[in-house]
Amino acid sequence: MSSLNGRRILLIVSGGIAAYKALELVRRLRERGAAVRAVMTGSAHQFVTPLSLSALTEDKVYTDLFSLTDEAEMGHIQLSRDADLLVVAPATANILARMAHGLADDLASTVLLATDTPVLVAPAMNVRMWEHPATRANMDLLRTRGIAVVGPDSGDMACGEYGPGRMAEPAAILEAIERALTGPDQPLKGRRALVTSGPTHEPIDPVRYIANRSSGKQGHAIAAALAALGAEVTLVTGPVTLPDPPGVRAMHVESARDMLAACRETLPVDVVVCAAAVADWRVADAADQKLKKGSGGDALALSLTENPDILATLSQAGEGRPGLVVGFAAETEQVVEHARAKRDRKGCDWILANDVSAATGTFGGDANTVHLITADGVESWPAQSKAEVGRGLAARIADALGPAA
Structure with missing residues (x-):
């Protein structure tokens, strides 16, 4: 039996060209018995459709923070509480920055701020964006908070450049999800x-x-x-x-x-x-008291x-x-x-x-x-x-x- 059987994944898809890989990731998760629910950012709609994700997850896709029906029936907090793991794939420089600095201006970022569930991110962006000091600082900050990271890989990019920044392949993300759910390797446990x-x-x-x-x-x-x-x-x-x-x-x-x-x-x-x-x-x-300047300039x-x-x-x-x-x-x-x-x-x-x-x-x-x-x-x-x-x-x-x- 798969280690993912019966596990619940909340997949957050942000607006990067690698968003198409999220569809393959959902398919592989479902094959292993995981239940997948999806949240899309507004810009993610430019790359994949809610209908595609809904068909693969066999569930509703959530996009709107201010949907009164959803807030009454589920809410952004309940979305994260119902999951065993939150996965952000692709994780653009923008959503990583919002995570690092606690912004919550749409459904995806609000769910990420409101959760106490483990989070795994799969960064995906242009090599210059990945290597920018701001992105590096944001990634370091997220790691210190316990956010798990998979990738990015190096390779050719849609923009024509080459280097690190490609989102990890679905198989690698799947392995990272399994590791995150079965517990991290802790060789120093007991030390x-x-x-x-x-x-x-x-x-x-x-x-x-x-x-x-x-x-x-x-x-x-x-x-x-x-x-x-x-x-x-x-x-x-x-x-x-x-x-x-x-x-x-x-x-x-x-x-x-x-x-x-x-x-x-x-x-x-x-x-x-x-x-x-x-x-x-x-x-x-x-000195017990503040030292004063001498009048003689000594x-x-x-x-x-x-x-x-x-x-x-x-x-x-x-x-x-x-x-x-x-x-x-x-x-x-x-x-x-x-x-x-x-x-x-x-x-x-x-x-x-x-x-x-x-x-x-x-x-x-x-x-x-x-x-x-x-x-x-x-x-x-x-x-x-x-x-x-x-x-x-x-x-x-x-x-x-x-x-x-």
């Missing part, structure tokens, strides 16, 4: 992970502090990726403007000493990833003292040491050489080195280029989004740790 993220703020006085330019995007992406693989994740984060990743226990701290205390409280864990950009120094004697002298070394502390051998300790080396020159030295000095197992000089845009940006340094050597990863770096690192961690006992 405990600790991730540090963001900057630390070291007070000078009640209104001023020493900090750095870290946004926390990389650390948060790693925490989300580990959680997606089934790990029980604690995220210890300095001050950031990012939302807490779903499925993660977050502990919010200010200073390096606060961060170390929170990390110690979380132990024991199987793996720790120190992605936070911890301030190396703090003011030895922070420069203010601050006495600094070193902060505790969180990575080195967690890397210390002995009972309770995590099985895998991963650090980050944010460098502006001789990136790999300095990171190798840092790994030896700190005693951690792995170091991810990245160039954070101003020209790279790494601090605060959405992309990163890292070098994974282990006892076996250096592995240079291609430039990619921080979400992709997080998923890549999580997969490597799962391979290194193996199944939980």
Whole structure:
């Protein structure tokens, strides 16, 4: 018996040239015993007809948010609640952007915003649109919220260009639907992970502090990726403007000493990833009151003292040491050489080195280029989004740790 037998799929068809593939997808789903109900955006009507979808689904096709009959009998919320999975195919750049930013101006986007049902998207668009920073940022945001993605593929496009952006073929989408309904592969289930993220703020006085330019995007992406693989994740984060990743226990701290205390409280864990950009120094004697300018124009002298070394502390051998300790080396020159030295000095197992000089845009940006340094050597990863770096690192961690006992 098919794993899709009796499962209920709500298919949302948006307005892309690949909409014709939705018809084949419906046919394959129905062959495997799935019940399919369809929602179409207004622009989808330019590519396929409601009649075609209705004939294949053997159900009404829903298009109008403001149909009083439908709102009385079913409603946009009930549409999603009646389904085991929502599938957006094709998922255009427009509907992905509306999903990412919580817009709800038609039936399709309202259903997607109102649902707590799992969602799978099959992106389809021109290669330039797919590679645009706005689309990449929207996709990263959707992934951190748990949206499953299949494709896109690379190939010739209707516009005459070649590259990534073609919607995945119906067979591949069907496989992704089966995976989404049978549950994701969770190789880290039963494992405990600790991730540090963001900057630390070291007070000078009640209104001023020493900090750095870290946004926390990389650390948060790693925490989300580990959680997606089934790990029980604690995220210890300095001050950031990012939302807490779903499925993660977050502990919010200010200073390096606060961060170390929170990390110690979380132990024991199987793996720790120190992605936070911890301030190396703090003011030895922070003022209790706001410091005032002197009338003579003399420069203010601050006495600094070193902060505790969180990575080195967690890397210390002995009972309770995590099985895998991963650090980050944010460098502006001789990136790999300095990171190798840092790994030896700190005693951690792995170091991810990245160039954070101003020209790279790494601090605060959405992309990163890292070098994974282990006892076996250096592995240079291609430039990619921080979400992709997080998923890549999580997969490597799962391979290194193996199944939980």
